[in-house]
Amino acid sequence: MRYLCHVLVMINIYAVLASSLNLAAGYAGLLSLCHAAFYGLGAYATTLLIMKVGLGFIPALVLAMLLAATLSLVIAVPSLRLRGDYFVLATLGFQVIVFSILYNWTGLTRGPFGITKIPAPRVFGLEVIGIFPYFLFSGALALASLGAIWLLVNSPFGRLLRAVRDDEVAALALGKNAPRVKTTAFAISAAFAAVPGALFAGYVRYIDPTSFMLAEAIFVLSIVVIGGAGNFLGPVAGAVLLVVLPEALRFLHIPDSVAANLRQITYGLLLVILMRLRPKGLLGNYEFD
Amino acid sequence: MVFQLLANGFVGGCLYAILAVSFGLIYNTTRTLHIAHGGTYTAGAYLCYLFLVQCDTPLWAAAGLAVLLSAVLGMGMELIIYAPLARRGGSPLVAFLSSLGLYVAIVNIVALFFGNETKVLRPGIEKAYHFGSVILTSTQLAQILVALVLLPAFVFFLRMTIWGKVILAVRDSQELASVIGINVQYTRIGVFALGSGMAGLAAVLAALNIGMDPQAGMPALLTAAVALIVGGVGTFEGPILGGFLLGLLQSLMVWKFSARWTDTMTFLVLILVLIFRPSGIAGRRLRVEENEA
Numbered sequence: 374m375r376y377l378c379h380v381l382v383m384i385n386i387y388a389v390l391a392s393s394l395n396l397a398a399g400y401a402g403l404l405s406l407c408h409a410a411f412y413g414l415g416a417y418a419t420t421l422l423i424m425k426v427g428l429g430f431i432p433a434l435v436l437a438m439l440l441a442a443t444l445s446l447v448i449a450v451p452s453l454r455l456r457g458d459y460f461v462l463a464t465l466g467f468q469v470i471v472f473s474i475l476y477n478w479t480g481l482t483r484g485p486f487g488i489t490k491i492p493a494p495r496v497f498g499l500e501v502i503g504i505f506p507y508f509l510f511s512g513a514l515a516l517a518s519l520g521a522i523w524l525l526v527n528s529p530f531g532r533l534l535r536a537v538r539d540d541e542v543a544a545l546a547l548g549k550n551a552p553r554v555k556t557t558a559f560a561i562s563a564a565f566a567a568v569p570g571a572l573f574a575g576y577v578r579y580i581d582p583t584s585f586m587l588a589e590a591i592f593v594l595s596i597v598v599i600g601g602a603g604n605f606l607g608p609v610a611g612a613v614l615l616v617v618l619p620e621a622l623r624f625l626h627i628p629d630s631v632a633a634n635l636r637q638i639t640y641g642l643l644l645v646i647l648m649r650l651r652p653k654g655l656l657g658n659y660e661f662d
Numbered sequence: 663m664v665f666q667l668l669a670n671g672f673v674g675g676c677l678y679a680i681l682a683v684s685f686g687l688i689y690n691t692t693r694t695l696h697i698a699h700g701g702t703y704t705a706g707a708y709l710c711y712l713f714l715v716q717c718d719t720p721l722w723a724a725a726g727l728a729v730l731l732s733a734v735l736g737m738g739m740e741l742i743i744y745a746p747l748a749r750r751g752g753s754p755l756v757a758f759l760s761s762l763g764l765y766v767a768i769v770n771i772v773a774l775f776f777g778n779e780t781k782v783l784r785p786g787i788e789k790a791y792h793f794g795s796v797i798l799t800s801t802q803l804a805q806i807l808v809a810l811v812l813l814p815a816f817v818f819f820l821r822m823t824i825w826g827k828v829i830l831a832v833r834d835s836q837e838l839a840s841v842i843g844i845n846v847q848y849t850r851i852g853v854f855a856l857g858s859g860m861a862g863l864a865a866v867l868a869a870l871n872i873g874m875d876p877q878a879g880m881p882a883l884l885t886a887a888v889a890l891i892v893g894g895v896g897t898f899e900g901p902i903l904g905g906f907l908l909g910l911l912q913s914l915m916v917w918k919f920s921a922r923w924t925d926t927m928t929f930l931v932l933i934l935v936l937i938f939r940p941s942g943i944a945g946r947r948l949r950v951e952e953n954e955a
Contacts, residue, residue, distance in 0.1 A: 404758075448933075451933065451937040452936060458695050458754065459891075459936060461695065461758065462887055462936075463933060465884065466884075466932045466933055467929070467933070469926075469928075469929050470929050470930065473922070473923065473925045473926045474926070587880065588766075591762055591766060595762070630778075631774060634774045634778075635770075637766050637767075637770040638766070638767050638770045638771060638774070640763075641762075641763045641764065641767030644759060644762065645743060645763040645767065648757075648759050648760040648763065649743070649760070652752060652756045661756055661759070
């Protein structure tokens with residue numbers, strides 16, 4: 374039961390993270406390799422605001438989301454003029470820079486030692502302790518985030534986003550401000566990526582920069598692409614698949630040192646095979662171009 | 663001190679230039695954002711380790727085999743993965759996503775067989791040579807020598823031979839090249855073989871100098887990509903310039919600040935170039951209609 378709850382918490386975290394990326398990659402066509410950076414920013418900002426400033430969980434989380442959205446502009450504003458490949462590389466650069474800052478700004482983040490003894494999240498006067506309450510808590514937060522994303526993609530703004538993705542010139546001709554639409558979508562996407570960061574920090578109660586590396590960004594992008602970009606349920610399905618599949622390795626009694634490598638080989642090959650057979654992903658209705 | 667730093671930057675630049683040229687050759691000609699090039703790099707270093715340390719082959723043979731097999735690996739990726747995608751008319755981003763998957767798979771397969779920890783090709787301290795106030799190891803000298811032979815040879819190959827001209831034609835337009843009877847498919851395979859072999863060579867040189875670990879492919883690839891963009895995408899000689907520039911900048915960064923911030927500096931350069939001069943130093947300014955996609 375404890376184990377089941379743990380898996381469900383991880384699914385909640387990755388479902389929100391992948392859905393936030395889906396907003397940028399699937400709905401706006403902005404292939405980003407820096408969502409692990411926003412995820413990490415969310416984790417660090419929430420934790421530091423709680424521990425150093427003494428804010429409650431919710432206000433800290435809201436501020437962290439604002440921070441992630443603001444920092445996303447640093448990368449989005451200059452690079453949205455660029456073609457697909459260049460945008461990917463610019464986000465990749467941003468990811469490496471954020472990791473490097475988390476790793477080297479030891480005065481604030483304690484660098485490679487990480488932050489220990491993170492208090493359990495406190496909401497409405499209640500402390501979320503124990504694995505089952507944490508499952509409920511993360512589930513509620515995940516549902517709220519997914520609900521907000523659902524409302525967004527089914528709003529006129531969501532329609533505009535898909536229009537800009539499918540034919541930017543046509544959208545411009547209709548008088549839509551395509552660059553601003555894309556920047557806004559990217560900022561909202563970054564803000565929602567901060568939510569799973571806060572959930573992760575409150576759950577594991579310890580964070581260090583290695584959880585937010587480029588490899589993690591690639592993993593999240595794989596979830597979105599395998600599950601199906603541009604489909605609301607795609608990233609959720611991808612998160613369930615890619616979190617549960619490696620757990621199966623545990624029951625085959627494969628040693629931990631090898632299991633991490635096998636897990637990555639599995640999703641790497643899955644990505645290659647899917648791109649060959651079904652580039653839209655399992656549930657997707659959008660193919661990158 | 664300053665001369666030593668400049669020398670270190672030059673030695674690093676030699677390696678980056680080879681890597682950037684190999685990545686640029688593939689990117690310019692096939693328009694594939696070949697992230698798995700980092701996988702080829704990792705595989706090249708470990709193949710050399712396999713032959714040299716585990717099979718006791720002499721160094722020249724181990725290095726040669728590693729370069730050859732890296733080339734075969736690159737050709738295999740083109741034949742099995744990219745060519746079918748290109749035939750189907752898939753977008754470059756689909757090829758990029760496959761490449762990402764390939765990179766993850768290759769690096770972890772290497773880690774599965776050889777372990778995740780750092781390995782060295784030759785234990786012990788290398789022979790050092792003094793040139794005035796500058797000290798270079800024998801590996802670093804070999805690195806400079808290889809770059810000074812390989813890079814001019816590459817430029818000669820590209821500009822003076824018929825195969826080089828075929829590559830330039832395919833870079834300009836795959837459709838037009840096939841109209842005048844160039845076999846685009848063979849050219850792509852050749853370019854992947856040549857580029858991957860060069861990546862394997864760079865990997866072997868780097869492994870001799872500083873050792874290797876499975877994750878080393880990604881930083882190597884990123885530096886190559888930054889050098890390519892700084893030098894100028896679409897050009898084949900620009901990456902050489904970009905590679906040496908990055909090598910020197912990183913070395914100066916170590917001097918002025920600390921080695922910890924070299925990654926940050928590299929990507930700051932990338933982002934600044936993307937903002938102010940996306941065509942790179944040697945890049946041609948393209949007209950809007952030339953700018954595909």
